[in-house]
Amino acid sequence: MRNDSRLSRMLHVLLHMARHDGPMTSEAIAAMLGTNAVLVRRTMAGLRDAGYVRSDKGHGGGWTIACDLHRVTLLDVHRAVGGPRIFAIGNENSNPGCAVEQVVNEAVGDALRDAEALLVERLGAVSLAQLGCAFEARCSATLQ
Amino acid sequence: MRNDSRLSRMLHVLLHMARHDGPMTSEAIAAMLGTNAVLVRRTMAGLRDAGYVRSDKGHGGGWTIACDLHRVTLLDVHRAVGGPRIFAIGNENSNPGCAVEQVVNEAVGDALRDAEALLVERLGAVSLAQLGCAFEARCSATLQ
């Protein structure tokens, strides 16, 4: 499987939506991401369930930001898109009978747990608003 | 796909081999892991190329440890089995034209890089010999 890119895709979308007046249609978002509208609806359903965006049907409908960008972190988005599997590597049996395997699992599992904790901490420390600021900073730096 | 378990499987095998006199056949190792001999040969080929084990054909042949267990870390084994893909999540385009996407990729990429660095540090800090000691310690603790 290719990398699960739902987190970065949704961040990409949310930042564009924040700088866009009015709702964006799934079709427009799909074009932006280089994919199709069904996939957009499927992934963004998680953000809607979490209350981060709203969706409206019919004329003038589409997707709208429905939260304070200062209060939503990258970790929140990761969880909203249902992305629990962080690592591509891991142990074979989670509950082995072999004592050697238990020791191995413990050593590898500890390292993975620490790495995951750090990742969660990092993602939880950045809000969508901060990402937006980083974008503004980059733009003004480029213009000079 | 299930998790890539080549690292923990190989650690499991290496620790058993360290406590075993004489070569172990692929068949015996496969039975230990609950898999088959071809998969064992395929995965252990990486360890052989790295010089950590030796393989011999014919009567009395099989796999033998060919390194100092104090000088080989879990990270070395991870690399020897060709396991470069650590994360199941990541960015979609590594080199996007969109400035928003660039900012997102940087933020997510930084967090992933930090987590990977910590994992590499942890895996690199433990030798196979230390794992063996942990096993001995667990055994004597159980016997009391």
Add this chain to the structure above:
DNA sequence: AATCATGTAACTTTACGAGTATCGTGAATA
């Protein structure tokens, strides 16, 4: 009533570790 947009179901595609079958090659033994 027509149009626009989301919601949902039911697929196919893709990537890759894992698993399997088969045959070749070389070493030890009888």
Add this chain to the structure above:
DNA sequence: TATTCACGATACTCGTAAAGTTACATGATT
């Protein structure tokens, strides 16, 4: 020298989950 044993290598299939696609239903606006 012939047999057996064990690895080496090739060429597949399988399982899984994200991604992609097709088709149709539902609801809101005009």
